Amino acid sequence: MNPQEAKDWIKSIASDDIQEPKNFEEQALKFIGKDLYESFFKGYTKKQWGCEPSSLPASILKRLPIRFNYDDNYFSHKYQGMPRDGYTYLVQNILSHENIAIKLTTKFDALLKNEFDHIIWTGKLDEWFDYKKGHLGYRTLDFIKFEAEGDFQGTAVMNYGNEEVPFTRISEHKHFTPWEEHHRTIYFKEYSRACTEKDIPYYPIRLVDDKKILDEYIKLARDERGVTFAGRLATYRYMDMDVTIREALDLSKKMLKDIVQGKLIESFYHQEGIS
Numbered sequence: 001m002n003p004q005e006a007k008d009w010i011k012s013i014a015s016d017d018i019q020e021p022k023n024f025e026e027q028a029l030k031f032i033g034k035d036l037y038e039s040f041f042k043g044y045t046k047k048q049w050g051c052e053p054s055s056l057p058a059s060i061l062k063r064l065p066i067r068f069n070y071d072d073n074y075f076s077h078k079y080q081g082m083p084r085d086g087y088t089y090l091v092q093n094i095l096s097h098e099n100i101a102i103k104l105t106t107k108f109d110a111l112l113k114n115e116f117d118h119i120i121w122t123g124k125l126d127e128w129f130d131y132k133k134g135h136l137g138y139r140t141l142d143f144i145k146f147e148a149e150g151d152f153q154g155t156a157v158m159n160y161g162n163e164e165v166p167f168t169r170i171s172e173h174k175h176f177t178p179w180e181e182h183h184r185t186i187y188f189k190e191y192s193r194a195c196t197e198k199d200i201p202y203y204p205i206r207l208v209d210d211k212k213i214l215d216e217y218i219k220l221a222r223d224e225r226g227v228t229f230a231g232r233l234a235t236y237r238y239m240d241m242d243v244t245i246r247e248a249l250d251l252s253k254k255m256l257k258d259i260v261q262g263k264l265i266e267s268f269y270h271q272e273g274i275s
């Protein structure tokens with residue numbers, strides 16, 4: 001099919017009996033019809049979010065690209081890339097400064113609050129407030145590591161859309177850096193599940209109940225002094241790297257300006273985080 005034929009075909013298989021889609025499933029059916037929805041979205045979405053696609057908001061579907069060309073990238077950005085030597089090396093270089101002291105494997109404790117003039121909090125928003133308004137929902141991931149000779153799957157990421165396969169995708173990291181040569185390979189199977197307090201939180205769920213609790217925490221965050229909430233956990237949003245880095249740079253610029261002008265660093269909740 002050429003692009004126009006493909007568009008016409010999708011239109012012909014899309015459900016035309018749904019006027020106002022009320023959830024993810026209805027939006028998908030209206031958009032691409034039952035067969036494509038079940039092949040690509042239904043199983044994957046159930047595994048990723050641990051709930052029926054009919055209980056997720058229609059807006060999630062808008063994040064997923066559907067194209068009529070041979071561009072198989074997930075993102076549509078004009079420029080896409082990875083730091084040449086990886087993020088670890090990049091962050092190591094940022095941190096190797098005489099004014100920066102690092103304590104690893106140290107969980108931040110509320111008792112430490114008074115030891116600092118100002119804190120930038122990148123942990124969970126509800127954790128900062130000791131969960132007093134309830135728990136915000138997160139999904140966590142289990143990564144199971146495998147090794148093999150040569151090339152395992154020929155691409156960086158392969159998604160598994162069907163429900164019978166328990167993992168959501170396999171990432172084979174050497175394909176992210178095609179400029180390096182490796183005879184062996186490492187790949188990870190990714191399993192999504194509900195996040196408990198012991199797990200690392202990855203994705204904010206943002207169902208209706210979460211939004212209600214979130215509003216209450218945002219109110220508290222606005223009144224909090226001596227702390228700035230930044231990043232995906234502290235603002236409870238799904239954020240990509242480029243957005244995270246942009247916001248961190250903007251935030252640091254604003255803070256440095258306040259310091260140079262002799263202003264007290266105001267305790268503000270990063271505005272962008274509220275949307």
Ligand SMILES: Cc1cc2nc3c(=O)[nH]c(=O)nc-3n(C[C@H](O)[C@H](O)[C@H](O)COP(=O)(O)OP(=O)(O)OC[C@H]3O[C@@H](n4cnc5c(N)ncnc54)[C@H](O)[C@@H]3O)c2cc1C
Pocket residue numbers: 106107108109122123124127141202203230231232233239240241242244
């Ligand atoms: C599986 C997966 C794949 C992704 N793929 C992409 C991709 O392809 N492209 C892309 O652009 N983005 C991707 N992202 C998103 C990207 O990882 C995030 O945007 C980015 O890491 C957010 O940075 P952050 O600093 O806000 O949060 P984080 O990187 O989570 O940093 C928060 C830090 O706070 C620390 N912390 C939390 N609580 C405490 C505490 N109580 N005490 C002390 N320390 C604490 C944590 O240990 C962590 O180091 C992906 C995310 C996931 C989970």
